[in-house]
Amino acid sequence: MAPSLVWFKRDLRLHDHAALTQAAAMGPVLCLYVIEPEVWAADDAANQHYQFLLESLAELAVALQRRGGHLHVASGDLTAILSDLYAQVPFAHLYSHEETGNGVTYRRDQAVACWCGEHGVAWHETPQFGVVRRLSGRDKWQRKWEEHVRLPCLPVPHLEFSAWPLPQSRAPVSEQLGLDPHDPPQRQRGGRRQGIAVLQSFLFDRSGQYRGGISSPLSAPTACSRLSPYLALGALSLREIVHATRKQLAALPADASRRKAGLTGFTSRLYWHCHFIQKLESEPExxxxxxxxxxxxxxxxxxxxxxxxxxxxxxxxxxxxxxxxxxxxxxxxxxxxxxxxxxxxxxxxxxxxxxxxxxxxxxxxxxxxxxxxxxxxxxxxxxxxxxxxxxxxxxxxxxxxxxxxxxxxxxxxxxxxxxxxxxxxxxxxxxxxxxxxxxxxxxxxxxxxxxxxxxxxxxxxxxxxxxxxxxxxxxxxxxxxxxxxxxxHRDRLSNAPAVDSGQLTLGF
Ligand SMILES: Cc1cc2nc3c(=O)[nH]c(=O)nc-3n(C[C@H](O)[C@H](O)[C@H](O)COP(=O)(O)OP(=O)(O)OC[C@H]3O[C@@H](n4cnc5c(N)ncnc54)[C@H](O)[C@@H]3O)c2cc1C
Known part of the structure; x- marks a missing residue:
């Protein structure tokens, strides 16, 4: 049986991974991540993103290995790599998450859609956030977001792997991609394990500082969740963060008002996350x-x-x-x-x-x-x-x-x-x-x-x-x-004027 290809993008996890789950239900899978020089040559890319990505990929590769599989990390033009692979294994299905990326990845996705059309490959794209493709109007958007986050989190599926038909290549070093070598020495480290540790420390400990602590640059590094890079590369799914937060909220005693307020404020930000991404999805320009x-x-x-x-x-x-x-x-x-x-x-x-x-x-x-x-x-x-x-x-x-x-x-x-x-x-x-x-x-x-x-x-x-x-x-x-x-969430979406009073004017 021809395997299905799972294309990992900004979703570097096995848990709650709809594309992987759907592919696994069809039979054997091949797992691919592509380092695209064009993406890294863009003016918004930096070495810190690349190092964080490599750390996340290394952990994902180990997680697949433990299940008897393999993550193939290739470097080059996406459609050229799909062609090389297709010449060896003519796969009929490509699975990935929808991505609302920059202009480079938008054009690349259009090229992939053309390539799939030409090769008779069915490309199955699934949302990973509460962001709606081809949204007809904003009126029902909030309901759709809630429907998305309420679905149960998907467990890691049972995986059957197909042997990878191409030689493994080494990930390029950042200089080969033309990246400025600066990498902030105190930046967060990539990978799902780190992401889970950050989530747990926030939910069970730091969230009490969230209300009142997120505006000052002194308290914010510990008061804020610090989950943003793990969400951006998908080491954790938005849905699993919402579920864990709601579970913790329900478990808190009635008098834990500070922590409840913190977790409620945090949940609103998770909604804003998708609200803002939806704007770019609906208007890439x-x-x-x-x-x-x-x-x-x-x-x-x-x-x-x-x-x-x-x-x-x-x-x-x-x-x-x-x-x-x-x-x-x-x-x-x-x-x-x-x-x-x-x-x-x-x-x-x-x-x-x-x-x-x-x-x-x-x-x-x-x-x-x-x-x-x-x-x-x-x-x-x-x-x-x-x-x-x-x-x-x-x-x-x-x-x-x-x-x-x-x-x-x-x-x-x-x-x-x-x-x-x-x-x-x-x-x-x-x-x-x-x-x-x-x-x-x-x-x-x-x-x-x-x-x-x-x-x-x-x-x-x-x-x-x-x-x-x-x-x-x-x-x-x-x-x-x-x-x-x-x-x-509307009133809070203008970035909390109540807290910021005095800033609508010059405030001198
Ligand atoms: C000019 C500007 C650029 C920004 N660029 C980014 C960016 O590239 N990536 C990014 O994740 N955030 C961006 N933010 C939003 C926000 O500053 C960060 O999400 C937040 O500081 C990340 O830290 P945290 O995960 O601890 O946030 P928390 O307060 O713990 O929030 C949890 C999550 O909610 C989301 N979130 C929080 N605040 C916002 C917001 N105002 N709008 C939309 N989503 C929000 C993020 O996914 C964040 O990880 C930007 C804000 C500004 C003003």
């Missing part, structure tokens, strides 16, 4: 173009390379911003609030278009997930037309979320001796105090690139000037209809 085209030309023609270089180097002169850039470089992770603040600083006072900033951040974030990332980049830059732009003042954020300067001092060692009074605005410090505290503004920390208040006001005038135009307002309804959230 949002990776490249303003969601509301009335904003075309807003920033595109004002590109300021000096601002961008300073931002990437952590030399904006605003200590909280520069500390966040350094934390990203060392860990590959930052909490939501600080990500939003970084983008806000880039988009308003520095007046940078979201696309190059987003590519740079995609490489910084270990958990890069195109659907969430590009939707958030546009939302925080004010180009969706449907979200009230949120402009974060990095000095106010520092006072609110790092009141004693522990975070800034940790990531910017040059600032360690600077007293609290000057820490968040060191450029105001007289020269004799700079000498006393061992920091020279302009050298150890940059002078701010622009006058924050003035530049933010000018940015706001440009943006809000456009927002008032009747033609811009007219375009909003269609975007709300296609992408706006409905239902009970």
């Amino acid at each position: 949002l990776e490249f173009r303003n969601l509301h085209q009335g904003y075309d030309g807003l920033r595109e023609n004002d590109w300021n390379q000096r601002h961008f270089d300073a931002l990437m180097a952590g030399r904006t002169g605003w200590p909280l911003v520069d500390a966040c850039v350094e934390m990203l470089r060392q860990t590959g992770w930052l909490n939501f609030r600080m990500r939003a603040m970084l983008v806000s600083v880039a988009a308003y006072p520095l007046w940078l278009h979201w696309r190059p900033v987003g590519l740079w951040l995609a490489r910084q974030f270990l958990d890069y997930e195109p659907g969430i990332h590009w939707s958030q980049m546009q939302m925080q830059s004010g180009t969706t037309g449907i979200n009230v732009p949120r402009i974060y003042n990095p000095i106010k954020q520092a006072h609110d979320h790092d009141p004693h300067g522990h975070f800034v001092r940790r990531w910017l060692p040059a600032m360690r001796k600077v007293p609290d009074a000057w820490l968040f605005e060191p450029w105001r410090m007289p020269a004799d105090l700079q000498a006393r505290y061992g920091v020279v503004v302009g050298e150890d920390i940059a002078m701010p690139l622009v006058d924050l208040e003035l530049a933010t006001r000018q940015a706001k005038e440009k943006l809000f000037g456009l927002r008032k135009l009747p033609e811009i307002r007219a375009g909003q309804a269609a975007i709300v209809e296609k992408h706006g959230s409905r239902g009970r």
Whole structure:
């Protein structure tokens, strides 16, 4: 009997793996993962993603070996590899999960669909998230998400393997893929075992810190679940995380209100995960173009390379911003609030278009997930037309979320001796105090690139000037209809204005 081919993508697990389960029900399977040079040559790819992938693949390969099977890791063009394989074993069925990826993987999936058509291979794609392909309207989306997550988790199926007909090749090293070698030394490690350990420590221990702990960059690394990279590569399924969370919620005693609030807030984020990916699924162009085209030309023609270089180097002169850039470089992770603040600083006072900033951040974030990332980049830059732009003042954020300067001092060692009074605005410090505290503004920390208040006001005038135009307002309804959230998570989807009061304005 001809085997079925299981193509692993961003779903590196055996548990709750619908594609694998369906293929196994048909008979023997061949398991394939393809490292595609074109994907790794794209501007959103980074070595940390690649190393995390290799760690995850190594564990998946062992899990298959334990079941008497084999994961074939090939490198090259996907359809060329399918052709090589097909020449040896003319398989009739290809199984995979649906992927809402970037433009490169979208085009590749179209090429795979053509290849399957030409070779008479049936390609069975199954959703792995609550994201709906060819969605006709948003009204029933929340119900569909609930239906998806409520289905029982699939156990690892009984697997019968077919002998792999091609010689095993070595995974390329990152230099061969042209990747910059930087790999954050403190980043999370890949693989399902790590993912499960992170999930358990969150559910049974850390979730009590979630409410109230996720906004400060000091508490967030332990208060947040830290599951994002495991979701992005599919070491854990979204459904199994929802099930485990709901089970733990039900088991908590009535007086465990803090932990219950934490787990409830966390569950809402799992819903947002799919809500945002759905936007890219329904409108792949949002990776490249303003969601509301009335904003075309807003920033595109004002590109300021000096601002961008300073931002990437952590030399904006605003200590909280520069500390966040350094934390990203060392860990590959930052909490939501600080990500939003970084983008806000880039988009308003520095007046940078979201696309190059987003590519740079995609490489910084270990958990890069195109659907969430590009939707958030546009939302925080004010180009969706449907979200009230949120402009974060990095000095106010520092006072609110790092009141004693522990975070800034940790990531910017040059600032360690600077007293609290000057820490968040060191450029105001007289020269004799700079000498006393061992920091020279302009050298150890940059002078701010622009006058924050003035530049933010000018940015706001440009943006809000456009927002008032009747033609811009007219375009909003269609975007709300296609992408706006409905239902009970709605109020929280605008990123918690209640908690952020003061940030809708400049907040100076
Ligand atoms: C500009 C910008 C870019 C972002 N890019 C990404 C990205 O590429 N990949 C990514 O996973 N998240 C992204 N986020 C959302 C969020 O910052 C991260 O999901 C979160 O910080 C990951 O940490 P965690 O798993 O501990 O989050 P938790 O708070 O524990 O949340 C659990 C899960 O819910 C989802 N989630 C949480 N917050 C959001 C949100 N605001 N929107 C959608 N889903 C959410 C994620 O899958 C996350 O793993 C971005 C946010 C901003 C502002």
